[in-house]
Amino acid sequence: xxxxxxxxxxxxRLRPLTLVTPKPLLPIANLPLxxxxxxxxxxxxxxxxxxxxxxxxxxxxxxxxxxxxxxxKLTYAVEDRPLDTAGAIGFAARHAEIDKRGETFLVANGDxxxxxxxxxxxxxxxxxxxxxTIHLTPVEDPSQYGVVxxxxxxxxxxxxxxPSPGQTTSRNVNGGTYVFEASALDRMPGVAPMSIERxxxxxxxxxxxxxxxxxxxxxxxxxxxDTYVRANIELLQRKSIHKVEAISAMSQIAxxxxxxxxxxxxxxxxGENCQIIRSVLLAGATIDDDAVVxxxxxxxxVGSFAQVNGCLIGVDGEVKSGAIxxxxxxxxxx
Ligand code: GDD
Ligand code: MG
Numbered sequence: 001x002x003x004x005x006x007x008x009x010x011x012x013r014l015r016p017l018t019l020v021t022p023k024p025l026l027p028i029a030n031l032p033l034x035x036x037x038x039x040x041x042x043x044x045x046x047x048x049x050x051x052x053x054x055x056x057x058x059x060x061x062x063x064x065x066x067x068x069x070x071x072x073k074l075t076y077a078v079e080d081r082p083l084d085t086a087g088a089i090g091f092a093a094r095h096a097e098i099d100k101r102g103e104t105f106l107v108a109n110g111d112x113x114x115x116x117x118x119x120x121x122x123x124x125x126x127x128x129x130x131x132x133t134i135h136l137t138p139v140e141d142p143s144q145y146g147v148v149x150x151x152x153x154x155x156x157x158x159x160x161x162x163p164s165p166g167q168t169t170s171r172n173v174n175g176g177t178y179v180f181e182a183s184a185l186d187r188m189p190g191v192a193p194m195s196i197e198r199x200x201x202x203x204x205x206x207x208x209x210x211x212x213x214x215x216x217x218x219x220x221x222x223x224x225x226d227t228y229v230r231a232n233i234e235l236l237q238r239k240s241i242h243k244v245e246a247i248s249a250m251s252q253i254a255x256x257x258x259x260x261x262x263x264x265x266x267x268x269x270x271g272e273n274c275q276i277i278r279s280v281l282l283a284g285a286t287i288d289d290d291a292v293v294x295x296x297x298x299x300x301x302v303g304s305f306a307q308v309n310g311c312l313i314g315v316d317g318e319v320k321s322g323a324i325x326x327x328x329x330x331x332x333x334x
Contacts, residue, residue, distance in 0.1 A: 001122070002103065003046045003072075004092045007034065007110035008054030008079060013224050015333035016314025017282070017299060022056045023223055024110035025063055027282065029235040029244040029263050032063065033222055036113055038070035044118020046072055046106060052092035054079040083193050086200045090190025093182075102182045109176030111223040113231050116177060116215055124213045125179040128154070131209040132184050134201070135175035137219040144224070146174035146197045148212050156210040161197040172214055174201075176221065184209075225312050225329075229297050232263045232280045251281075254289075271304065285313075288321070300330070 011018030
């Protein structure tokens with residue numbers, strides 16, 4: 001089976017981390033998110049994937065020089081301007097000639113980590129005869145997602161992207177993994193920007209061609225500062241299909257440093273008495289003596305006695321000695 005994987009967004013919410021590394025290539029427990037996603041797709045029967053690229057395509061080409069990721073053969077569809085989600089799917093699917101082959105295909109948002117059984121999703125899709133099926137997952141606050149209302153058989157009655165309060169009572173949201181019949185590509189010409197969430201799904205609903213498949217499998221969209229850090233930490237704690245290396249052997253950690261529920265990548269340097277709590281240190285991060293890092297992701301440098309809480313520190317990020325930062329981005333990347 002072929003898949004289109006959407007990896008062309010700007011990753012704005014994860015700036016400054018994404019100024020150097022596109023969101024799908026950021027590591028989750030020391031392995032790029034995209035590799036973990038591709039491994040799940042491969043387990044579900046995906047053999048070939050087209051990466052739907054726009055912003056910063058080069059790092060992807062460099063990351064997979066043999067054009068294989070987790071056993072899946074890769075091709076690349078590079079947009080010359082952002083086509084938004086449905087535009088991107090239409091463009092990439094045609095690039096991979098999915099339209100010509102007329103086969104059922106899969107689509108995945110490039111920032112989702114889930115234990116969803118892809119083969120079961122595809123089997124459900126085939127059982128309905130619909131043009132499209134989306135994976136649904138329950139969340140407490142649906143305001144950041146596409147909220148979906150279905151009937152008991154799973155037929156979607158309503159799809160509302162990022163609803164305002166009171167717009168819907170459903171807690172089931174679009175999990176960002178879809179199965180499509182090739183015929184659905186007629187709705188996505190792929191030549192101009194178009195949103196799958198705001199245009200294509202509502203149209204499919206009108207025509208009775210959209211189903212939802214709800215599961216309670218582990219699911220997280222790692223595209224926000226808090227969820228990016230949480231996706232890392234939860235992978236250390238939960239039972240998962242994924243292999244995990246929490247602390248790279250290629251890092252230098254002072255004996256008196258304490259590391260609690262955190263991920264340390266290769267090339268990191270941790271000074272005496274520093275404390276790293278529920279945080280992610282990416283390759284090359286440096287934490288000086290007595291600094292405290294909590295609920296944060298760090299690529300750059302945290303000076304001695306600094307306290308950093310809920311922050312993203314980019315590759316050029318410098319936290320001065322003794323600074324106290326909360327919910328900040330360094331350098332400022334709003
Ligand atoms: N190629 C390409 N071109 N990809 C794009 C573009 C584009 O113009 N715009 C966004 N993408 C990619 C992003 O890289 C990401 O992998 C995916 O499309 C979804 O974009 P996000 O920016 O992560 O969307 P979101 O998290 O706010 O919401 C989406 O995901 C939620 C689940 O995680 C929506 O699909 C929601 O309905 C859904 O609930
Ligand atoms: Mg997202």
